[in-house]
Amino acid sequence: MFTIKQASARTGVPVASLRAWERRYGVVAPRRTESGYRMYDEQAIAALSAMRRLVDEGWTPATAAAAITSGEVEPGTESLQQAARLAQAFQGPVHPEAESLAEAFIEAAAAVDVAAMESVIERGFALGTFETAVDAWLMPTLRALGDAWADGTVDVVGEHAASYAIMRRLGQAFAAASSLTSGPRVLVGLPSGSHHELGALAFATAARRRGLAVVYVGADLPVESWRRAIRAFPTKIAVLAVPTAADRPKAAETAEALLHSAPGIVVAAGGSHADDLAPGVVRLPHSIAEAARVMEELER
Amino acid sequence: MFTIKQASARTGVPVASLRAWERRYGVVAPRRTESGYRMYDEQAIAALSAMRRLVDEGWTPATAAAAITSGEVEPGTESLQQAARLAQAFQGPVHPEAESLAEAFIEAAAAVDVAAMESVIERGFALGTFETAVDAWLMPTLRALGDAWADGTVDVVGEHAASYAIMRRLGQAFAAASSLTSGPRVLVGLPSGSHHELGALAFATAARRRGLAVVYVGADLPVESWRRAIRAFPTKIAVLAVPTAADRPKAAETAEALLHSAPGIVVAAGGSHADDLAPGVVRLPHSIAEAARVMEELER
DNA sequence: AGGCCTTGTCCCATGTTTGTAAAAGGTCTA
């Protein structure tokens, strides 16, 4: 049993919308405590997650709710694959608050104040959906952090502490997006020698939020391991992150090896330096939201 | 049998809250002396510890109490704490359930099944308090994972995916332990070149749960950065993790440098290969629970 | 274009939950 706040955290739907959806469409009817507080059970959470996914894909909330309450779409299954997919024009305007939050984060990193970092991160992710927050706030902030490190404003210690704080929050989002899918895997990771993994983790999370069976294998994975992995298990897509110029050579080598190791596998690459990695490699867009959408299309 | 003060010390719940929990939720009904003093038995302590654990994890007190009194959630038994102690001696899981969970985890890692890993991890941490779960289940499981990797049962990909899954869960616990203290900092990290950070993160979390202002700086931090960090900010304790033999030289070098860089700083070291790092370095016990307790003493 | 509907989000006054503290007094031990 979950309170409305916990239900919101678990489904990714804002608290206000949970109440609106209930009032307007009656998708769920959570039990109430004596004092009138909503208490959501597992079923309600599943229904709300299903509705959120449909809405994310372009269904209108009204039709999504109707489909779910009528049983046409079962919560927790992949019948959404038959769903009509409307083009979603991304590119929300950068929130005016995103910039000040980025500054506050750099300050916290410079002072090595973990509690302050965590507070800023929380506010950053509260700006919008996970995807928009990553695109409009997190990625710019990471760039600012890199600059601050380069010019000495932030020490390595502050930079490490800040990276780990962000990683913890991303990990939490990844876990919260737990998909019940057990289809072909999507491998997301960095080539041997690469360590800037925050972008890759953010992308992996966005992909998982779309229902893909993501396996996040993280930093510094040798070519040979990539190859063995896609041979040993049903892997449909391998995604390489190429965050820095130094990562290019190994990334290209890994991509080549993968393309020739398994027939039918899709190799994709994302990150600042992922252009023209090798012929046949899909170049993912910079926007996490768009990249996740492309992934979903590739999966079919 | 314990007085309310002892019960508070044992469970980490403030005295006033113990009385409030009893009055509001009836989660325990301690026996009374003739004069009306509360006397808590082992069962009551277990129930209160379980409740604290749930509340720490984000449950509302009301639902946590309901789950415990209804038997939905079993209070962690004392046998797990004994198992935790034994695990230190035998270097392996000794609690029957911990053992079967360790096996299940290796299986999930071998199959690179992320959802299964997450499920097993969740059950592992449900065995008891964070500290006992780490000592009796997580650390033995990590050793088993290392063995499985060494003998080829688990591929590098499975090992990476498993490590990240555990890291996500540890990060969540670290975030949940958010301390409001802003006293002198405790730096926890690994020396330059070291990357096996799960033990260090588990320890950092345990220390934070004790109220210390922990800054987790993670893997691969150069000597010079350690030095600048403790000089620039009020840092009372620096903790170096030394998980493998290969990490010893850099760890020793870092420890030496720190001891001579700031007067009054305490340098501590933990991990399998942290013995006799340098004169003046505090060697932390293998048990996470004990190590965190030692830290709390060092802080004063 | 204009008007209308849908939808997410915000506001606001009000109510609940929960940790913690204070007051006033009883019990135990050195």
Add this chain to the structure above:
DNA sequence: TAGACCTTTTACAAACATGGGACAAGGCCT
């Protein structure tokens, strides 16, 4: 007998929830 420890009752602030109206943005129909 002092001081540490305990008792109950009462109180209070912060965090969280409630409903329902309001509003802006955007899609759709005329």
